[in-house]
Amino acid sequence: MWFFFAVAAAICFGIRGILYQWTSQRPIDRNLLLLGVYISGTLIALISNVIVQQPWSNGAWYGVLIGLFSFIANASMYKGYAVGKASIIALFSGLPPLVVVIVAYILWGEVLSTWQLTAFFIVLLGLILIKYSQDLKLNQLRGIQWGILTMLFFGFSDVSVKQSTIAGAETLPALTMMYATGTVLFGVSWIVSYRKSHVKKSTVEENNQNVEELSKPRQQNNILPWTLKRTLGWGMIVGISNIAGMMFLLPAFRYGVTGIVSAISAMSVALVILYAHFYLKENLSKREITGLIVTVVGILVLRLTS
Template sequence: MWFVFAVAAATCFGMRGILYQWTSQRPLDRNLMLFGVYLSGTVIALAGNLFAGQAWSKGAMIGILIGAFSFVANAAMYKGYAVGKASLIALFTGLPPVVVVIAAYLIWGETLNAWQIFSFIIVIIGLLLIKYSQDLKQGQLKGIQWGVLTMLFFSMTDLSSKQATLAGANTFPLLSVMYGTGAILFGLQWVISQYKTSRKMARTPIQAVESAEGLVSAAAQMEAAPTQWSRSKTLGWGMFVGISNIAGMIFLIPAFRGGVTGIVSAISAMNVVFVLLYARFYLKEAMSPREIAGLSTALIGILLLRLLA
């Protein structure tokens, strides 16, 4: 059953990646939108526990760590989609399993059997084939630093999630703490950014436009600039996007509880496929034969994991 949960998590996270990429190109406040994502998760997790009645335990407090790591990972991924190529950032969202499988061995002594190792390697090779070499050749590495941060902190999110299941944490209490922590962090970041903006505007003197040409130029720039989304619209959209985020975590926690950490992480990382298909057919990014081979290889690896796990 853990395999089904992992695949469902990958599907939800793929939708999250698509929504993040689309949203990153819109004129809205990033911190307020992401605050909405985590506020939505908090509300859904608390409401879910009202019906499920799951017990709270000390293990649920690990959600504070998960929330902090997820805060950095989601902020980095969103920033990466805003400034970099969608397929390059998507690649790094697919690489955390490499870190996770090594860390799981060092921390918990988890090992893979020969067939699992073989399948895992096929998945990773597929993910690497998808975009890595082509982007290096073309020099299209803008935003790579955000991709690296995304990879590292999603790895720590996965590892913390596994540790929480080992500590006996139930899904909804754990997610309530996790999303509550993320909401507080993004809320604080939004408040700080608003404060800095207001201070900057107060200190900046208003410059009079001395020529008619200057007036025309300023007016033209104002007309050309897209209308900034209102706070209510931004928050509401963030809460909608947050549904895909917490849905993925609701599936991922049980998957970690029943499956091998590195394998579950590898399957959930297949959300990269959804983002790449979106980049190809909606954003019209070219897809080379190497990328098609990578997608096919990664999918074959997932099928082998299902058959041999």
């Protein structure tokens, strides 16, 4: 059953990645958007737990650590989509299993079976093949630093999720703590950036610059302006895909092998790559197509041997 939870999480995170990429190209306040994502998650987790009444335990406090790592990873991924190629960031967002397997071995001595290890490397090989032929060139690595941070902290987040299940935390209490932590962090980030933008705006006005002319290019492709209310509301909609993925991910980690679950959930990269090809018109090379096929083969091997 954990296998299907992991696949469902991958689909939800793939949708999240697509929404992040689409939104990152709009004149929108990143911190306010992500604040909406985490407010949505907090409300959904709280309301859901009021209904199902999952018990709270000390393990739920790991949600604070998950929220911190998730805050850094989501901020890095969104920034990466804003300044770099979608496929580059998608590649790194698919590599946290490397981090997870190493840390899981160090912390809990988790060792993969021969078949699991084979499937794990098949999946990773596919993820690397997807964009290795074009994007891993020095003149195309814009935003790579954000991709690396995304990889590391999504990996740390997965490890923290596993640790919370080991400590006996139920899904909804841990998610409540996670999203509440993220809400506070993104709230503080938004307040800081909002004040800075107003100081900058005041300076522009004092220098008698044409504010309307400066803002005109940012609104050419948008019928409606991205007001604070609209940005926060859209963030809460995007947040549904985020918490849906986390609701599937926690039980997957509870019953599955840490590195394998992380590898399957990282398959969300495939959805983003397909979106980049069909919607953004980024061409897929033969090596990229081969990478997609290889990752599917790896998933099938995991399914048959799990």
